[in-house]
Amino acid sequence: MTEPWWISLIKAFLIINLVMLAFAYTTLLERKLLGRMQLRYGPNRAGPYGSLQPIADLIKLIRKESFFPSSAIDLPYIVAPVISMFTALAAFSVIPFGAGWHLWHWHVDGEIANVSIALIVVFALGSLGIYGFIIGGWASESKYSLLGSMRTCAQLVSYEVSLALSVLGVVLMAGSLSLVDIVHKQGTTIPYAAPQVIGLLCFFVAGIAETNRAPFDLPEADTELVAGYHTEYSGMRWGLFQTAEYINMITLSALMVTLFFAGWHGPYAPLGPLWFFLKLLAVVSIFIWLKATLPRLRYDQLMRFGWKVLLPVATLNAVVTAALVVAF
């Protein structure tokens, strides 16, 4: 039973706007939570409790001078932010957020695209996003940007290996790469967070590094280094890179909820998106909490941890899971 194309169109339009909205209010949530954790209020001027702050930020970013360095290579310089944001947004399309509904006599799926290799699509788009960072840094023709993009690229690439390996346990248990199947399987058994604790931990740590969040936010390191690959960007173009980072974080949290916490499953199935949203909110809040708590790592510590600790642990987890899956 497939849905007609116009339902897909309406749903895609709604979901992409919801993702953008979620991004906008994640920035507010982050500033509010960080503020409270540091015993201050956070933004509270624009609208009641600062609730219009994201809109004010948007207008500010659009109105700001969009600086164009004379040495920049025009086309790549402009295209780079579009690439990173496109990949960040597109990755959300395979994540299931509900059970599917019958409206009138049409069927509406609980995800945008139900493809059999959903998990690989997410990782592939994540890898493509690196191109945005490296092209942006290279096309700016500035030393800081170039070094920053190298730094970012090396970090993302190192942790991507562990990220992909840590999920292997879940794939082994579910026997499928489709996120819809994985969620259904967890609905009939238990959420994979319980049997895959080590996989979950590896995924979480690698995910933090993959989305450039504290304590692995070396690509930006705002208090120590000059900002990385986006040194030469300003205004909305810088905003696009920042948006891409936040949406990456939201997508990664959504992926974590899907793979380890049974996705949209909850007490009452038609309310699936609500449970999904609540779990997502909890994971995103943990990301923000970590930023307020942990100090930043040094770059060599970061690389050593990724290759010497995370990778062996993730591999061992996958092999042990495979043995148990075959044995039982």
Next chain:
Amino acid sequence: MLHNWLPFLIYGGFALAIPASMIVASFVFAQRPAKRTRARAIPFESGVSRGGLPPQRFTISFYLTAMLFIVFDIEIVFLYPLAVVLHQLAWFGFLELLFFVAILVVAYVYVWRKGAFEWQ
């Protein structure tokens, strides 16, 4: 199963339209400086302004990391299909997996002993 990708394409179109429209907005709505001097347009250099970018070399570690990534990531891509069908393959599949990982471990130990994981 190709029709499953149609919603993905539709969504991808939107995902491309949003950043593209934002880039257009950055050209249309952004304020412009009253005077565009040379010092304004040169790249950021933390105080000292110099011309273009001299040809330069990078730390070898970046290159090593890239190569290690390619090696290990391809191994993982091979492991995914095996993970999907491991239920059917049972112990034969598991032995193959062990064999595959053993080769990987040999390479891993070699790279570790050579010091490629140390950031210089």
